[in-house]
Amino acid sequence: MFKLLTWTWRGFQTITPLSRRITRSAASSTLKFANKVAVLTGSTNGIGLACARRLAQEGAHVVICSRKKDNVDKAVAMLQGEGLSVTGTVCHVGKAEDRERLVTTALEHNKGVNFLVCVAGVNPLVRSTMGTSEQIWDKILEVNVKAPALLLKQLLPHMENRGQSSVILVSSVVAYNPTVELGVYNISKTAILGLTKTLAKELAPKNIRVNCIAPGLIQTDFIKKISEEPAAWNIIKEREAIQREGVPEDCSGLVSFLCSPDAAYISGETIAVAGFSPHL
Incomplete structure (x- = not known):
């Protein structure tokens, strides 16, 4: 590596090349979450895993989880193999x-x-809303709506003293544009919009921000059946004027931003990650 020398009144001094200074600056910025701890649910694949990786790459210690131990073990091993600070549990x-x-x-x-x-x-x-049993209603609302609120309640004493804490909920574009076949799922994701606004007001005095992302067609197991049917995919592309499916990383960058000081004055918002505006 060559060195640049310049003359000063103290004699010749080494000047770090601009490209190296930029590299160092970029490296430092990736550690904006140093000494922070992030908890992510549903984080052993898809959007959750991409968000876990992104926050860990930026310096956070990340705690991941899912229902299956094998999935947790594989995800933890993979992320730790990338040199990231990660633990996990079922x-x-x-x-x-x-x-x-x-x-x-x-x-x-x-x-x-x-x-x-x-x-x-x-x-x-x-299945349509009217074709859904009470048992399925309970399961969807329990996991999709109640669980985030109850988990936050359990974590709250450990978040409010940290300063600039942030909560990110995940809704969906079907909260705005329901699909009949998704029935109660549409309703649960619409409820998340209300939960976001309610919690944002309630937790503002504790200096905790609450925001939400609403993914569209992201390449995950959840939408795999749609992406494997060209006719359905072509209808969606034509209707929404989008050219590609999203990828989990399209969501992880936004989650990182919403957790960061750059979003310090943003709370109670839902941002679509869909390649189109579901509000139109």
Whole structure:
């Protein structure tokens, strides 16, 4: 590596090339979440995993979870293999004892939590609202709506003293443009919009911001059936004037921003990640 020399009144001094200074500056900026702890549900694949990776790459210690131990172990091993600070535990977010274990796991690292990202969601049945049983109603609302609120309640004492804490909920564009076949799932994701605004007001005095993202067609297992049917995909492309499916990383950058000081004056908002505006 060559060195640049310049003359000063003290004699010749080495000047770091601009390209190296830019590289160092970029490296430093990736650690904006150093000493922060992030808890993510539904984070062993898809959007949750991409968000976990992004926050960890930027310096946070990340706690991931899902219902299956094998998935947790594989995701933790993969992220740790990338040199990231990650731990994980099994957690069915609909079960109080599992949520308590997740909280305990998070506190083992730094006795506090800065960020909560609630990605976990279910849609066990593709059927219209009127064709859905009470059991399925309960399951969808329990996991998609109640669980994020109850997990936050358990984490709240460990977040409010951290300063500039942030909560990210995950809705969907179907909250704005329902699909009949998704029935109760549409309703649960619409409820998340209300939960976001309610919690943002309630937690503002505690210096905790609450925002929401509403993904569209992102390449995950959830929309795999749609993407495998060219006719359905072509209809969606034509209707919404989009050229591609989204990828999980399209969501992770936004989640990182909403957790960061750059979003310090943003709360109670829902931002669509869909390639189009669902509001139009």
